[in-house]
Structures are given as structure tokens and as C-alpha cells.
Amino acid sequence: MPISDQLLLLISGFGGSHGLLLAAYFFFRQPGRWSNRFLALLVLMLSIRVLKSVLFHFNPAIGKQILQVGLSACFLIGPLLYCYCLHFLGRFQTSSLYRLHLIIPSVLIIVIGIVFPYHLYTQLWGGIFYKLINAVWLIYTVASIYILWPKLSSIKANDWRQDVDLYIVLSIVIGSALVWAAYFFAAYTSYISGALTFTFLMGIGVMTIFLHIQQQRNKTPSPYANKKIADKDAQALIDELEQFVLTQKVFLDANLALPKLAKSLGWSTPKLSQLLNDNLHKSFNDFINFYRIEHAKNLLGSDSSMKMEDLANSSGFNSLSTFYAAFKKYTQLTPAKYKALQGLQHSEIINP
DSSP: OOHHHHHHHHHHHHHHHHHHHHHHHHHHOSSOOHHHHHHHHHHHHHHHHHHHHHHHHHOTTSOHHHHHHHHHHHHHHHHHHHHHHHHHHTOGGGOGGGGHHHHHHHHHHHHHHHHSOTTTOHHHIIIIIHHHHHHHHHHHHHHHHHHHHHHHHTOOHHHHHHOHHHHHHHHHHHHHHHHHHHHHTTTTSOTTHHHHHHHHHHHHHHHHHHHHHHHHHTOOOOTTTTOOOOHHHHHHHHHHHHHHHHHHTGGGOTTOOHHHHHHHHTOOHHHHHHIIIIISOOOHHHHHHHHHHHHHHHHHHHOTTOOHHHHHHHTTOSOHHHHHHHHHHHHSSOHHHHHHHHHHHHHHHHOO
């Protein structure tokens, strides 16, 4: 194999192999949320699709089973992308029907793979199945953009800085669309262009994660480090903090941040951070989200017909997925189950 081909093989295979590692990272990342698992499976399917195309490009005689696995993975990319976006919007948890977007394609690809194996129906897989698989990927990509558009178009500039998930979900959708386009237009460029595109995207993704980890490690220690506030002084400060939060209802501000709350209290940011971390043993988000969830529970009790998106916004959350995660963390229930349980208890009181 010429050196140029060896170099091309190395670069094109880099993305797929690193995609497998990135998928494992997201799947086992803590906390183990479904959004991480959807993302892990999505990256895994893309990686399998890409590695298949790399193998086929450099060795067209590879086993038909490998080609079948690659195209089967490709069939699941679109549904996984759509479910990931649904989870981001907080819709996936509200209805079990959304699971059909994963169940039906999974069952179809298994049944078709058994009844019409690639090695016996090569023309079928290379013709109508290939077109159908790419059409499903495109349709789900367009559907993902469609359901995300109202959310993305209504976001203010400062919300983007506050919610990193917005960057992630948009990057995933755009990245998936770019890989699809690279393969679709491969007849005009090169079949290996899809793998090269994925390698470029994986390089950016891995570098971003690495820099984020390094940034977290290299954060400048607070000037209050190793200067824990004495318990006798801390209790008065805690009382002042809790009284201020409850009376001013600052937790309803979706853009509330640690420096902003500290400024409102007339404290320094390190002082508030030290009080929360060392004396209350809570992060800023945990502290504020507790009040937001209590407020949401009160709203559910007074108006059970309120839509979940309105409930999240009225409680100080700018993301439904964050609201669902926080609600379940503090109540061990989803908002829908909590509402149903409250309704049951209310009916028992009326009709003992």
C-alpha cells in the first residue's frame, strides 16, 4: 500500500476508533443520565458506520457481515439523534410512545437482517435498503432540527453562556448532518470523505473534552481555601442567606449565578462559595435548585393542569432537561408521577 494510502487510512480510521472511546466515556460518565447514554449510543453508531466505510474503501472484499453491521448501525443514527433531542427538550420522559422511535427501527433492522442477510441479498442491501437507511437518517435529522428550532430561536445570548447543553445538542445535530452530507455527496467527492469528516469532528470533540477537564483541574484556588468559616459565624450567615433567598425569591431568576447572588447579599463571591461548599456541603446549583423544586411542587399542588414547560420556566429553570433531572433528584419521582400521586392523595382525602 502506498504511503499516501497508509496515511489516509490512519487519518480516516482515527475518528472511528476515537469515537468508540468517546462513546464509552459518555456511557459511563457520571451522573449516568439518559442523555449521556443516548449520546454514547449515537456516537457508537456513527463510529461503526465510519469504520465500516474505511474498511470497505481499503478492502472492498471484506465480509458481507461487516457491511451489514455498518448499515444496520447507520439505520439507528437518526432515531437516536431524535430521541437525544427529545430528551434535551424534556419530552422523552413524558410519554412512553417516544420509545417507539427506538424500538421499531431496532426490531426492523434485526428482523430484516435475519430474513434478508446481506450475503444472500447483496443487491437488495446495496440498492433499496441503502437508500431507505439514508432517507431515515435524513428525515430524523430534519425532524430533530424542527423540534429544536422553537427552543433555539427563543434563546437569549446570556442563556447560551449559562447552559452548556445548548452548545452540545446543536453541535451533535450539525455534526450528524455533516457526516450524512459527506456520505450522500461522496459520488461527487470521495467515499472516504465521510470518515474524514467524522475524524475532524471527533478531533474537535476529544480536544474540547480534554480542555474542559484541564480547565477544571487548573482553576485558581479560592482565596478562602483552607479558611473554613467558623460554625458560630456560619450559622448567622446561613440564616441570612436562606432568609434572603426565600423573601426575595431570587431562585426564580433563571440566569442567577453565584457572583450575582453574592453581590445582592453584599458578600464576596469566595465567601458565599466557601459557606455553601464547606458549611452547607452543597454546590450553588444544588442549593438554588432545592428552592426551585419546592416552588415547583407548590405550583403543582395549586394548579395541576400547568404544562411542564410552563412549570419549569415559572420555577426558574431555562431547560426542561435540567428541570426533570433536578426534580427527580430531590423527589425521586418525575414531575408527571409526582402530579399523579398528588392527585391520588387529594382524591383519597375527598373520598376516604
